[in-house]
Amino acid sequence: xxxxxxxxxxxxxxxxxxxxxxxxxxxxxxxxxxxxxxxxxxxxxxxxxxxxxxxxxxxxxxxxxxxxxxxxxxxxxxxxxxxxxxxxxxxxxxxxxxxxxxxxxxxxxxxxxxxxxxxxxxxxxxxxxxxxxxxxxxxxxxxxxxxxxxxxxxxxxxxxxxxxxxxxxxxxxxxxxxxxxxxxxxxxxxxxxxxxxxxxxxxxxxxxxxxxxxxxxxxxxxxxxxxxxxxxxxxxxxxxxxxxxxxxxxxxxxxxxxxxxxxxxxxxxxxxxxxxxxxxxxxxxxxxxxxxxxxxxxxxxxxxxxxxxxxxxxxxxxxxxxxxxxxxxxxxxxxxxxxxxxxxxxxxxxxxxxxxxxxxxxxxxxxxxxxxxxxxxxxxxxxxxxxxxxxxxxxxxxxxxxxxxxxxxxxxxxxxx
Amino acid sequence: xxxxxxxxxxxxxxxxxxxxxxxxxxxxxxxxxxxxxxxxxxxxxxxxxxxxxxxxxxxxxxxxxxxxxxxxxxxxxxxxxxxxxxxxxxxxxxxxxxxxxxxxxxxxxxxxxxxxxxxxxxxxxxxxxxxxxxxxxxxxxxxxxxxxxxxxxxxxxxxxxxxxxxxxxxxxxxxxxxxxxxxxxxxxxxxxxxxxxxxxxxxxxxxxxxxxxxxxxxxxxxxxxxxxxxxxxxxxxxxxxxxxxxxxxxxxxxxxxxxxxxxxxxxxxxxxxxxxxxxxxxxxxxxxxxxxxxxxxxxxxxxxxxxxxxxxxxxxxxxxxxxxxxxxxxxxxxxxxxxxxxxxxxxxxxxxxxxxxxxxxxxxxxxxxxxxxxxxxxxxxxxxxxxxxxxxxxxxxxxxxxxxxxxxxxxxxxxxx
Numbered sequence: 069x070x071x072x073x074x075x076x077x078x079x080x081x082x083x084x085x086x087x088x089x090x091x092x093x094x095x096x097x098x099x100x101x102x103x104x105x106x107x108x109x110x111x112x113x114x115x116x117x118x119x120x121x122x123x124x125x126x127x128x129x130x131x132x133x134x135x136x137x138x139x140x141x142x143x144x145x146x147x148x149x150x151x152x153x154x155x156x157x158x159x160x161x162x163x164x165x166x167x168x169x170x171x172x173x174x175x176x177x178x179x180x181x182x183x184x185x186x187x188x189x190x191x192x193x194x195x196x197x198x199x200x201x202x203x204x205x206x207x208x209x210x211x212x213x214x215x216x217x218x219x220x221x222x223x224x225x226x227x228x229x230x231x232x233x234x235x236x237x238x239x240x241x242x243x244x245x246x247x248x249x250x251x252x253x254x255x256x257x258x259x260x261x262x263x264x265x266x267x268x269x270x271x272x273x274x275x276x277x278x279x280x281x282x283x284x285x286x287x288x289x290x291x292x293x294x295x296x297x298x299x300x301x302x303x304x305x306x307x308x309x310x311x312x313x314x315x316x317x318x319x320x321x322x323x324x325x326x327x328x329x330x331x332x333x334x335x336x337x338x339x340x341x342x343x344x345x346x347x348x349x350x351x352x353x354x355x356x357x358x359x360x361x362x363x364x365x366x367x368x369x370x371x372x373x374x375x376x377x378x379x380x381x382x383x384x385x386x387x388x389x390x391x392x393x394x395x396x397x398x399x400x401x402x403x404x405x406x407x408x409x410x411x412x413x414x415x416x417x418x419x420x421x422x423x424x425x426x427x428x429x430x431x432x433x434x435x436x437x438x439x440x441x442x443x444x445x446x447x448x449x450x451x452x453x454x455x456x457x458x459x460x461x462x463x464x465x466x467x468x469x470x471x472x473x474x475x476x477x478x479x480x481x482x483x484x485x
Numbered sequence: 486x487x488x489x490x491x492x493x494x495x496x497x498x499x500x501x502x503x504x505x506x507x508x509x510x511x512x513x514x515x516x517x518x519x520x521x522x523x524x525x526x527x528x529x530x531x532x533x534x535x536x537x538x539x540x541x542x543x544x545x546x547x548x549x550x551x552x553x554x555x556x557x558x559x560x561x562x563x564x565x566x567x568x569x570x571x572x573x574x575x576x577x578x579x580x581x582x583x584x585x586x587x588x589x590x591x592x593x594x595x596x597x598x599x600x601x602x603x604x605x606x607x608x609x610x611x612x613x614x615x616x617x618x619x620x621x622x623x624x625x626x627x628x629x630x631x632x633x634x635x636x637x638x639x640x641x642x643x644x645x646x647x648x649x650x651x652x653x654x655x656x657x658x659x660x661x662x663x664x665x666x667x668x669x670x671x672x673x674x675x676x677x678x679x680x681x682x683x684x685x686x687x688x689x690x691x692x693x694x695x696x697x698x699x700x701x702x703x704x705x706x707x708x709x710x711x712x713x714x715x716x717x718x719x720x721x722x723x724x725x726x727x728x729x730x731x732x733x734x735x736x737x738x739x740x741x742x743x744x745x746x747x748x749x750x751x752x753x754x755x756x757x758x759x760x761x762x763x764x765x766x767x768x769x770x771x772x773x774x775x776x777x778x779x780x781x782x783x784x785x786x787x788x789x790x791x792x793x794x795x796x797x798x799x800x801x802x803x804x805x806x807x808x809x810x811x812x813x814x815x816x817x818x819x820x821x822x823x824x825x826x827x828x829x830x831x832x833x834x835x836x837x838x839x840x841x842x843x844x845x846x847x848x849x850x851x852x853x854x855x856x857x858x859x860x861x862x863x864x865x866x867x868x869x870x871x872x873x874x875x876x877x878x879x880x881x882x883x884x885x886x887x888x889x890x891x892x893x894x895x896x897x898x899x900x901x902x
Contacts, residue, residue: 081521083511087504090526094500104498105533109507109524116522116544123540127533259556259598270558279557280496289499344789350775351768354789358767361846361879369791371799372761372771378786378832382799415795429778457590461616462778463639 069102069213069240072128074120076136076145077219078111089134089224093217096228100236101245101293102130112142121152129212130236135219137202139182146187146205146216153209155190159183163194163203170201189216195231199223206235213239247300248291249308250324253315255475258286264314268307275307285327285471320478327474328356328363334481335366335419342477343415344370345383345407347398347424348440352470368417373407383410397433399424401453404443408453412445419480420445423473428462440469442476452476452485486519486630486657489545491537493553493562494636495528506551506634506641513645516663516708517653519547529559538569546629547653552636554619556599562633563604563622570626572607580611580620587618606633612648616640623652630656664717665708667741668728672892675703681731685724692724702744702888737895744891745773745780751898752783752836759894760832761787762800762824764815764841765857769887785834790824800827814850816841818870821860829862836897837862840890845879855882859890861897869893869902 073093079085090107097104105128110120117136124131136145150157163186171178185202188194195204195215200223205216215232217224253261262269262279265288269277275292290307294300312319320330335342344354344367351372357363373379376390376398385406389396396402407422425440426432438458445451454476458468479485490507497504507524514521522545527537534553541548553562567574580603588595602619605611612621612632617640622633632649634641654662670678679686679696682705686694692709707724711717729736737747752759761771761784768789774780790796793807793815802823806813813819824839842857843849855875862868871893875885896902 080507081511081524082515083508083513083521086508087524090497091500091503094498096500098499104500105528106537107498107504107524107526111522119544120523127536262557263598278495278499280501289501343795346768346771347786348775349772350780351763351771351787351789352775354763354768354791355766355772358765358769358789358791358883359880363767364791367791369764369789369795369799370768371788372768372775372786374771374775374781374784374786378760381833382786382788382831414799416798459587459590463776464616466775 069130070128071097071102071104071130071132072106072108072124073097073104073132073134074124075107075109075134075219076112076117077109078113078142080109081111089219089221092221092225093132093134093228096233097132097236098246100233100240102236102240112136112144114144114148117144117148118152121149125212130215130239131212132215132217134217134224137185137204137216137218139185139201143184146189149214149216150189153189158188158190160186160188160194160203163197163201167201192216193235195227195235197223198226198230204231206232208239244293244295246291247294247297247304248289249304249322251288251290251308251311251315251319252321252323252325252327252330253286253288253318254320254327254471254478256286256315256318261286261288261315261318265311268310272307275304277307277311287324317479317484320475326356327471327478329360331474331478331481332357332360332363332366334478336362338481340366340419340481341368341417342366343368343411343417343420345379345411345420345422345443346370346372347374347379347407347422348427349423349466349470349473350374352466353421353423353473356470356474368415370411370415370420379403379407379410383407383414385410397435399426399433399435399439399441401441401455404441404453405445405451408443408445408451412447418447419477421473421477423469425456425458425465425469427465427469438465440465440472442469442473444476444480446480486547487545488514488519488521488547488549489523489525489541490514490521490549490551491541492524492526492551492636493529493534494526495530495559497526498528506636506638509638509642510549510551510645513650514549516665517650517657518663518710519653519657529553529561531561531565534561534565535569538566542629547632548629549632549634551634551641554602554621554633554635556602556618560601563606566622566631566633567606570606575605575607577603577605577611577620580614580618584618609633610648610652612644612652614640615643615647621649623649625656661710661712663708664711664714664721665706666721666725666739668705668707668725668732668736669738669741669744669747670703670705670732670735671737671744671888671895673703673732673735678703678705678732678735682728685727689724692721694724704741734896734901737892743773743776744888744895746777748891748895748898749774749777749780749783751895753779755898757783757836757898758785758834759783760785760828760834760837762796762828762837762839762860763787763789764791764796764824764839765844766840766883766887766890767791769883770838770840770890773887773891785832787828787832787837796820796824800824800831802827814852816843816850816852816856816858818858818872821858821870822862822868825860825862826868829864835864836894838890838894840886842873842875842882842886844882844886857882857886857889859886859893861893863897
């Protein structure tokens with residue numbers, strides 16, 4: 069079944085709101101094994117809604133609408149579709165009853181202004197609205213199915229999850245659904261990862277591999293259609309095994325969690341504590357670790373040592389390293405090591421990660437933009453420092469430096485460094 | 486001019502990401518006076534991208550694409566459109582040069598895997614990419630204009646704002662352009678600000694007032710169409726004056742800069758330095774201040790005092806305040822003051838801002854989620870502490886606490902507190 073999601077609403081075309089409904093429904097339809105081929109947004113205009121229906125009918129056999137079921141005159145979806153299919157409008161009595169009951173509280177004018185929300189396309193299956201008034205519609209005609217959902221996410225989501233997906237499952241008469249595993253990678257770029265998996269991405273049709281990238285993080289979704297979780301696991305496991313063996317140093321999770329959640333979890337399991345000494349990342353690593361609920365069990369806090377003064381005063385980095393003739397300077401292997409060791413002592417933790425570098429826009433100490441040192445101090449082990457040359461603008465370099473520092477920590481926690 | 490926004494990317498159809506680009510571009514096109522009639526999302530599939538182009542050509546005369554300009558084999562937008570228009574592909578030499586330069590750092594394989602990002606549709610105007618590699622494309626043929634932008638928002642936005650909108654303005658051939666001033670507010674919610682400006686928002690048609698809200702920050706764009714900057718200023722100024730007089734304590738900038746940039750600028754002008762002691766915000770304030778280039782002139786660094794141990798060891802907060810029978814605890818007015826004063830001394834700055842609170846999901850020390858204390862210590866003045874009760878989830882509370890702390894600092898720097 070090929071689906072198209074059609075969001076109706078001029079506020080979307082004006083950019084007043086973002087179309088989160090499309091994302092939600094895309095995920096929901098994928099889980100039912102329904103492929104979404106297109107998402108469309110059209111304004112509150114009868115002619116253009118009708119044109120969108122005509123276009124969608126040629127390229128999809130399930131049209132899922134959001135929006136345009138409300139009480140106002142520019143809520144047109146239901147009327148336009150009824151007209152397009154040559155059907156009339158019925159009143160859905162249970163919804164009308166709900167509206168009449170509310171009018172006791174809100175006055176009789178309430179009935180008139182909300183009557184339209186009880187309207188149903190003739191012959192359509194009503195979809196219950198537990199969080200609002202507008203009744204949903206589901207119907208099939210000439211091999212095309214139509215699902216009409218309200219626009220507000222808090223009405224749309226429960227309607228889709230309850231009556232909507234139940235109706236779809238029955239319409240599909242299908243027993244398989246999409247099962248997928250999200251693999252998350254760090255310390256490797258999108259194109260380098262694709263090179264490692266190119267034959268699998270190109271040649272495999274079941275399971276399929278879909279790579280995608282966010283800032284400094286790369287993911288691959290491995291998917292198959294199966295009748296149940298057991299069958300899905302049997303189909304997915306050989307491919308997962310192959311990917312694991314090729315990408316061990318980079319594959320940090322087999323679920324959609326960020327790197328910071330993975331390292332917090334590892335440290336909590338191992339009862340290890342971490343502190344930080346951040347210079348060019350300026351608190352970004354601390355901020356990302358503390359997004360994770362429960363991070364206080366592993367992360368004790370740290371120092372944002374943006375100036376040399378703070379590097380010296382709070383972390384005990386010798387001024388001789390930082391300034392003066394022949395000193396290695398703030399952006400150096402020596403300073404990265406001293407920052408990490410200083411933080412380990414000052415904060416009293418098991419591990420300390422340090423970052424110092426040139427985020428730009430201008431170089432400092434005669435050093436180029438993108439030069440970054442990451443240090444890792446650990447009780448009972450020699451301190452290690454990694455030298456990176458990162459690309460991008462100021463924010464890109466800071467994000468990549470943060471991700472690479474966490475990757476270095478992760479390698480240590482997993483015994484790979 | 487009727488526009489259609491076409492986002493290309495299977496990750497959108499799978500619901501892995503939300504199409505924020507469509508919202509951003511809808512706003513941007515509206516500001517240029519271009520009506521968006523449809524938004525479409527299509528996957529990384531040549532046949533369906535071509536079909537989307539054909540459909541859009543029938544109902545729009547400007548097609549704005551996002552996505553599919555990247556380095557991988559499923560980045561197809563440019564090739565499909567070239568093929569549809571019967572045009573070849575050129576190499577954009579400046580981009581190729583950038584890729585070659587980066588290969589010096591990343592190895593020669595980098596050239597091969599990124600070459601595609603320098604491709605340009607034959608005869609198209611290249612659009613500069615300041616934050617990534619893929620060059621944008623702009624061209625017109627047979628009365629239809631095409632704008633090809635990258636998918637990642639951090640590449641797409643600057644490209645649209647610079648070369649993209651300049652190209653569109655020329656294509657429109659209009660003599661008046663939209664002039665607008667972005668007013669940025671802090672310390673006030675969207676609806677409270679709207680109440681203050683309601684009559685202006687409702688009744689004024691020139692200049693127009695359009696409010697925007699992001700997490701913890703509110704903006705109003707005041708716009709008019711004018712032939713030149715002088716005419717624009719004459720038309721805008723009376724409205725701006727009226728807004729200023731109503732919103733003085735909240736209006737921190739008359740340009741689209743974040744609060745962190747405004748306070749860094751103020752402190753640099755006044756030659757003041759700042760340090761931080763962050764608990765529940767976990768480094769977010771430091772991370773946001775250090776996004777500002779040149780922030781090192783004003784921000785010396787600080788402490789993320791996530792645990793009581795770090796509050797005591799690095800900031801000198803007495804353990805008697807933090808723990809034990811009858812102690813006020815980590816989330817208290819006393820601790821907020823001690824954190825700020827401790828940071829002021831430890832880091833050696835003119836001002837110190839502290840934040841301690843309960844971000845959730847669970848309460849701590851028997852205190853409710855959302856309770857936050859912000860402290861401000863200043864040499865030669867008594868330390869002040871503000872108590873906040875914020876709403877939202879963990880991330881929302883952390884963001885709002887950060888913004889409110891910066892607002893307190895801004896009021897101090899502008900002599901309003």
